Amino acid sequence: MRGADVTEKRPAWHQSMIIHAILAVGGLFFLMPLVWMIVTSLKPLDQTMRPPRSVAEAFVGTGNRAMLGGRDCGVVLEREITVGPGSPAWIVRPGEAFSAGELRLPFGPDTWQKYPVFNKAELALMNAPVTPEMTVLAYDRNRFDPGTGTLTLCSGRTLPATPVRQIQPSAEKLWLVREWRPEDTDQKEIGSAGGDVSRAWDVLPESAIRTSVRLIPYNYVAALSRIRFGRSLLNTLFLCVMVVTGTVISSMLVAYGFAFLEFRGRDLLFGITMATMMIPFPVVMIPIYLLYRDLGWIGSFKPLWVTSWFGSAFFIFLLRQFFLGLPKDLLDAARIDGCSELEILWNVVVPLSRPAIAMVALFTFLGTWKDFLGPLIYLNHQSQFTLSLSLQAFASEHGGTPWHLLMAASTAFSLPLIVLFFLAMRVFIRGIAMTGLKG
Numbered sequence: 001m002r003g004a005d006v007t008e009k010r011p012a013w014h015q016s017m018i019i020h021a022i023l024a025v026g027g028l029f030f031l032m033p034l035v036w037m038i039v040t041s042l043k044p045l046d047q048t049m050r051p052p053r054s055v056a057e058a059f060v061g062t063g064n065r066a067m068l069g070g071r072d073c074g075v076v077l078e079r080e081i082t083v084g085p086g087s088p089a090w091i092v093r094p095g096e097a098f099s100a101g102e103l104r105l106p107f108g109p110d111t112w113q114k115y116p117v118f119n120k121a122e123l124a125l126m127n128a129p130v131t132p133e134m135t136v137l138a139y140d141r142n143r144f145d146p147g148t149g150t151l152t153l154c155s156g157r158t159l160p161a162t163p164v165r166q167i168q169p170s171a172e173k174l175w176l177v178r179e180w181r182p183e184d185t186d187q188k189e190i191g192s193a194g195g196d197v198s199r200a201w202d203v204l205p206e207s208a209i210r211t212s213v214r215l216i217p218y219n220y221v222a223a224l225s226r227i228r229f230g231r232s233l234l235n236t237l238f239l240c241v242m243v244v245t246g247t248v249i250s251s252m253l254v255a256y257g258f259a260f261l262e263f264r265g266r267d268l269l270f271g272i273t274m275a276t277m278m279i280p281f282p283v284v285m286i287p288i289y290l291l292y293r294d295l296g297w298i299g300s301f302k303p304l305w306v307t308s309w310f311g312s313a314f315f316i317f318l319l320r321q322f323f324l325g326l327p328k329d330l331l332d333a334a335r336i337d338g339c340s341e342l343e344i345l346w347n348v349v350v351p352l353s354r355p356a357i358a359m360v361a362l363f364t365f366l367g368t369w370k371d372f373l374g375p376l377i378y379l380n381h382q383s384q385f386t387l388s389l390s391l392q393a394f395a396s397e398h399g400g401t402p403w404h405l406l407m408a409a410s411t412a413f414s415l416p417l418i419v420l421f422f423l424a425m426r427v428f429i430r431g432i433a434m435t436g437l438k439g
Contacts, residue, residue, distance in 0.1 A: 034414075035059075041223075041408035042215045044185060048403035063214030066177055068200040074180035074214065081139065081167065081174040081203055089167035089203065090138040092151055094130060095160030100197040101126025102155035103142055125195040134197060135164055137176065172205040182218035185404060216404070223394075223408040231383060232390040236369060239304055239386065243368045244361050246308035247315060251360060252353075254311045255319035256345050260331060270320075277313045281373075289377060299380040304371075308364075315360045322356040323349060362424050369417060387413050 040048050043061035052058035066075045083089050099109050105126070112118060112126055130136065138144035141154040144161060151161035167174065179199040224230075257263075258270050292303045326349065334344045350357065372388040379385060385393065391413055395406055 034418075037407045037414070038411055040403060041219055041411045042217065043219075043404050044214060044216060045402060045404050048407075061214045061216065062211050063180065064177070064209050065212050066202075066204055066209045068177070068179055068202055071200070073200070075177040075209065076180045076184070077209070078176045078178050078201075081176055083167050083169045083174060087140065090144040090146070091135050091164040091167065091203070092138050092144050092161040093135055093164060094132055094151060095162065097129050097131050098153065098157065098159065099126060100128040100130050100195060102153045102157055103130070103136065103197075104154055104195065106154055106156065108155045108157065122195075128197055130197050135201075136161070137201075137203065167203050170205050172207055174203055174205055175209060176203050177201065177209065182216055183222070185216050185219050185222060219404050219408040220412060223405040224412060226405065227387075227390040227394045227409050228382070228385075229387075229390075229409075229412065232385050232387045235301075235384060236386045236388075239301060239371075240365050240368045242301075242305035243308040244364045246305060247312050247364045248357060248361050250309050250311040251315040251319055252345065252350070252357065255316045255323055256341070256349060258316065259320045259323035260328075261341070273313050273316060285377070292378065298378055299384075300378075301384070303378040304374050312364075315364070318360065319353070319356055322353055326352055358424065362420070365420070366417060 039059050039061075044063060047057075047061050064075050064077060065072060068075065081089055101112055102108055105112060109127065112123070118126070136142065136151065138151055138161075143152045144150075144163065145152070146163060149160055149162070150158050152158050178196075178201040181199070254273075258266060258273075288303075289298075292298055295302075297303050297306075330348050330352075331344055334348050339347065370388060371386070372392065375384075375386045375389040376392075379389065382390075382393070391406075391409055394409060395401060
């Protein structure tokens with residue numbers, strides 16, 4: 001009869017399907033921020049905030065491809081070329097070498113070397129040599145005279161040149177396209193590598209340019225190098241190890257005392273411990289900072305991990321509730337065998353409390369990994385930054401946020417937490433079920 005009653009209480013198959021469908025839709029809804037973060041981390045910069053033109057483009061980046069020099073490669077549409085009687089366009093080979101900056105600037109190397117406004121990367125692009133083996137576009141800034149066979153550069157310099165071909169007018173749009181490379185994603189503008197004369201280029205009709213999927217794993221390389229991921233990861237792991245170890249050990253010792261040791265004022269002390277949970281951190285933030293300043297700890301990791309060795313009120317409560325559910329006969333038997341209280345804790349209580357201890361360790365690890373306010377208050381040097389602080393510093397140091405790199409760095413920051421949660425999910429659920437919080 002009992003089996004029959006249980007069977008009758010089960011929902012019908014169609015009700016189970018509806019419930020599971022609702023849960024699945026809810027799960028997908030809450031996964032959308034994670035999906036958006038991952039897909040954005042693989043897109044080109046110019047597509048991160050642009051409204052997608054199709055459902056596919058919302059999830060994958062797109063780019064242009066064309067044949068350049070017999071190779072099928074990604075290209076950047078640098079600018080449109082309008083060819084007519086008044087604006088002829090030629091592709092020519094120079095008769096002698098010159099600097100690439102003379103194609104774009106109305107003065108030569110003797111002048112731009114003196115200008116402090118150019119950074120090292122810009123000077124490197126301008127000083128790059130254009131050799132007779134390369135081709136040059138003679139269009140608006142640089143003019144080719146087929147009668148004299150000379151090329152007049154934007155800088156005003158004139159040199160001999162050999163025509164390769166004249167660009168004829170076309171019913172289609174003509175584009176100056178330049179080879180795209182993954183490292184271009186580290187630039188603020190997608191076409192900012194246009195001054196690199198070492199790249200293949202050509203003038204092509206629009207029909208010769210096609211659109212394809214463009215996923216850019218190099219975004220992760222660029223983002224992680226900018227936030228000094230390796231150093232920040234070591235700092236974060238150091239704090240996680242110290243805080244988790246200190247919190248688990250100290251909370252276990254205090255919880256064991258509140259659960260099993262009889263002494264005067266125990267309940268009062270436990271109540272005071274619980275009352276500390278009701279004090280907002282902003283209330284004590286300044287006094288604690290002044291205390292650490294007087295101790296000379298500001299600018300070091302000590303304020304972030306030393307206090308964890310004095311226990312956490314919430315985890316003390318959590319472990320005490322779990323310990324109270326353990327059979328006291330085991331503890332009495334251990335005392336009869338001559339075990340000390342620390343031996344009882346280590347040999348009897350800890351093996352029986354692994355789910356609760358694992359949950360405390362997991363919660364502490366997650367909180368330390370994501371902690372932003374603590375490192376922001378106490379750490380002064382960039383070499384000490386944790387991952388959360390490095391991520392915020394990276395986001396705030398740019399005039400325009402490079403969302404593709406920021407999302408790549410955020411994905412790298414979040415991935416260890418996601419992996420850890422799935423690995424520890426069974427222990428986490430078991431710990432929640434066995435802590436005694438159900439009342």
